[in-house]
Amino acid sequence: MNTNTNNDQRLVVEMDQVHKWYGTFHVLKDINLAVQKGERIVVCGPSGSGKSTMIRCINRLEEHQQGRIVVDGTELTNNLKNIAEVRSEVGMVFQHFNLFPHLTVLENCTLGPIWVRKMPKKEAEEIAMDYLSRVKIPEQALKFPGQLSGGQQQRVAIARSLCMAPNVMLFDEPTSALDPEMIKEVLDTMIELAESGMTMICVTHEMGFAKTVADRVIFMDEGEIIEQNEPNAFFDNPQNERTQLFLSQILAH
Amino acid sequence: MSEQSYAPGSHPDLPPPAGQRGAIKWIRENLFSSPTNIVLTLLSIFLVWKIVPPMLDWLVFDSVVDANHRNECREQGTGACWAVIRERFTQLIYGFYPTEHRWRVNLAFVLMLAALLPLLWDKMPGRKTLLWFSAAFPVVGFFLLWGGTVGEIAATIIWIAIFALTFRFFSFAGIGILLAALFVIGALAYFGLPIGINIASWFSDAAVLEPVESAKFGGFMLTVLIGFTGITLSLPLGILLALGRSSNLLIVKAICVGFIEFIRGVPLITLLFIASTLLNYFLPPGTNFDLLLRVMIMVTIFSAAYIAEVVRGGLAALPKGQFEAADATGLTYWESMRLIVLPQALKISIPGIVNTFIGLYKDTTLVLIIGLLDPLGLTQPILADSKWQSLSTELYVFIALFFFISCFAMSRYSLYLERKLDTSHRN
Numbered sequence: 304m305n306t307n308t309n310n311d312q313r314l315v316v317e318m319d320q321v322h323k324w325y326g327t328f329h330v331l332k333d334i335n336l337a338v339q340k341g342e343r344i345v346v347c348g349p350s351g352s353g354k355s356t357m358i359r360c361i362n363r364l365e366e367h368q369q370g371r372i373v374v375d376g377t378e379l380t381n382n383l384k385n386i387a388e389v390r391s392e393v394g395m396v397f398q399h400f401n402l403f404p405h406l407t408v409l410e411n412c413t414l415g416p417i418w419v420r421k422m423p424k425k426e427a428e429e430i431a432m433d434y435l436s437r438v439k440i441p442e443q444a445l446k447f448p449g450q451l452s453g454g455q456q457q458r459v460a461i462a463r464s465l466c467m468a469p470n471v472m473l474f475d476e477p478t479s480a481l482d483p484e485m486i487k488e489v490l491d492t493m494i495e496l497a498e499s500g501m502t503m504i505c506v507t508h509e510m511g512f513a514k515t516v517a518d519r520v521i522f523m524d525e526g527e528i529i530e531q532n533e534p535n536a537f538f539d540n541p542q543n544e545r546t547q548l549f550l551s552q553i554l555a556h
Numbered sequence: 557m558s559e560q561s562y563a564p565g566s567h568p569d570l571p572p573p574a575g576q577r578g579a580i581k582w583i584r585e586n587l588f589s590s591p592t593n594i595v596l597t598l599l600s601i602f603l604v605w606k607i608v609p610p611m612l613d614w615l616v617f618d619s620v621v622d623a624n625h626r627n628e629c630r631e632q633g634t635g636a637c638w639a640v641i642r643e644r645f646t647q648l649i650y651g652f653y654p655t656e657h658r659w660r661v662n663l664a665f666v667l668m669l670a671a672l673l674p675l676l677w678d679k680m681p682g683r684k685t686l687l688w689f690s691a692a693f694p695v696v697g698f699f700l701l702w703g704g705t706v707g708e709i710a711a712t713i714i715w716i717a718i719f720a721l722t723f724r725f726f727s728f729a730g731i732g733i734l735l736a737a738l739f740v741i742g743a744l745a746y747f748g749l750p751i752g753i754n755i756a757s758w759f760s761d762a763a764v765l766e767p768v769e770s771a772k773f774g775g776f777m778l779t780v781l782i783g784f785t786g787i788t789l790s791l792p793l794g795i796l797l798a799l800g801r802s803s804n805l806l807i808v809k810a811i812c813v814g815f816i817e818f819i820r821g822v823p824l825i826t827l828l829f830i831a832s833t834l835l836n837y838f839l840p841p842g843t844n845f846d847l848l849l850r851v852m853i854m855v856t857i858f859s860a861a862y863i864a865e866v867v868r869g870g871l872a873a874l875p876k877g878q879f880e881a882a883d884a885t886g887l888t889y890w891e892s893m894r895l896i897v898l899p900q901a902l903k904i905s906i907p908g909i910v911n912t913f914i915g916l917y918k919d920t921t922l923v924l925i926i927g928l929l930d931p932l933g934l935t936q937p938i939l940a941d942s943k944w945q946s947l948s949t950e951l952y953v954f955i956a957l958f959f960f961i962s963c964f965a966m967s968r969y970s971l972y973l974e975r976k977l978d979t980s981h982r983n
Contacts, residue, residue, distance in 0.1 A: 362883075362884055363883075364880050364883060364884060387886055387888065390883065390884060390885070390886035391885075391886035393884075394884075395881075395884040397877060397880070397881065399875075399877050401875075401877035401878060401880060401881035402881075403878065403881065403882075403896055403900075404900070404979055405899050405900050405903065405977070405979055414885065414887075414895065415885040415886065415887075418887055418891050418895065419885060419886040419887060447979040449979060463885075467885070467886070
């Protein structure tokens with residue numbers, strides 16, 4: 304099973320000719336993506352372009368029908384053990400936070416470490432408090448998610464993922480459900496995380512964020528990766544006309 | 557109105573003006589807000605005045621408790637003749653359970669309350685230890701009520717130990733596999749594997765508690781017994797059925813859908829008739845299965861089918877994101893169900909679940925049709941007694957009161973539970 308060569312040992316995520324269909328609708332077309340350890344990738348594109356679907360394939364929230372996805376040396380197949388393995392190594396932050404409303408903030412953060420990592424409760428709580436401090440809301444630990452603002456909830460969601468010590472973090476439009484004044488606090492947390500060396504794949508429309516932290520920006524349209532480049536070249540000198548159109552639309556204001 | 561003006565940004569919080577707060581405001585707004593409302597209020601007061609005093613007269617002031625037969629009652633007062641309840645009280649509670657063994661019923665009832673307490677009250681001191689007692693209670697209660705020999709008790713304990721050890725040492729296999737194994741064992745037992753028979757014969761067959769036939773069970777004891785068993789067993793069974801119905805596994809799903817739709821599509825009375833007459837044909841030859849046990853099984857599966865649909869509603873109401881977040885964390889199916897999905901889905905389903913429980917509890921009176929003597933079944937022999945002829949109203953009112961107290965308690969508990977579990981902080 305271990306066919307990795309030395310060269311791609313450092314690859315955290317590898318997608319090789321991945322296709323996916325919803326019924327007969329071809330939603331992902333020949334996706335090839337290799338993400339190295341520590342790399343920060345921003346995925347953008349118009350709505351319905353398949354960018355969320357693509358990152359949701361990486362932790363098997365969506366199943367791909369053709370091609371190969373390898374996460375940290377484990378290939379995603381129907382093997383449940385592999386899927387569990389990958390999910391425990393991949394952190395995910397959702398657009399609508401998806402915190403568990405019946406558990407306190409602290410319990411949200413310790414759930415994964417206690418049940419998946421089999422960590423003693425005490426140790427899990429220490430780690431959780433540490434990450435809650437890093438996202439600057441340790442004082443909210445005993446509240447329920449419903450008592451927090453959207454920005455605070457999203458930072459809890461980030462801390463919750465980090466408690467599992469993931470190898471890669473997926474962000475699925477983490478700021479698009481937030482009020483404008485809360486976007487900054489979440490982006491600041493993400494920038495800090497990027498600076499700490501975390502491997503990140505972010506679907507987002509925050510182009511400022513892309514310029515600041517991304518190593519690579521990927522543009523998707525109609526299920527295909529149209530163009531990818533390092534941020535300066537991507538924004539200043541887009542090659543494909545669809546990219547140019549997209550950028551002119553979102554940067555018009 | 558205050559004419560005082562404030563600089564922008566410095567307006568203080570003021571109390572509402574007089575007449576806009578307190579009891580007078582409430583009465584004006586709720587009772588006398590419009591001509592129609594005034595008419596309705598006066599009409600309601602009139603009706604209460606017409607109905608309540610005569611009712612109280614009949615129930616309390618003109619009623620007779622101290623009498624030996626109905627004619628004596630009629631001589632002493634025009635109200636209810638509660639003497640019938642007084643004389644037949646123990647029968648209404650125990651049915652025909654032998655007098656010298658009634659302490660067993662009392663003990664079982666007290667233990668039942670003790671077993672329920674740690675289940676219902678999550679802040680109880682020492683709850684974890686006491687839950688073991690709750691788990692053991694069904695067995696204890698069974699032997700208390702029906703009696704049993706040394707061999708039967710020993711065999712039961714050994715079988716429970718075998719199952720407990722299996723669960724303890726094979727829990728890595730996952731709950732799904734264990735359930736499948738239980739299913740296989742059940743099927744083997746059905747096809748004649750002599751489970752339990754051999755072990756009992758290794759021991760003496762001297763009676764520890766003298767056996768009491770279930771035909772002697774009756775009265776409120778029977779109601780509580782069937783209701784309690786049905787409620788406690790149908791909840792877990794219903795949850796499993798709901799999960800099965802929402803499952804991706806086609807065969808499991810088909811079995812659950814078939815079961816739920818069949819049971820829900822049939823009146824409970826039909827199931828009770830099946831229990832009393834037909835079920836023996838389906839059971840392995842040679843088994844003689846207690847009628848009351850069969851009825852309890854039918855009541856349980858009947859209510860489990862309803863619970864399953866209520867719980868399925870709760871599962872469907874959960875946002876998809878909750879399932880995804882649980883999956884993305886790396887939890888297994890059973891972990892995500894137990895830790896994330898069911899706590900939320902059951903909370904949503906509480907009103908429906910309690911509704912089903914209350915329905916089940918009252919439906920236990922239907923067992924009178926197959927000859928079990930629940931309180932309603934006991935009214936027949938009591939009214940047939942020439943001393944108490946035609947006092948049916950008193951009996952029915954008394955029985956209604958008992959059911960009302962039980963059901964109202966369940967309803968209040970469900971409200972308490974909903975409030976306690978509410979962490980949504982919606983305004």
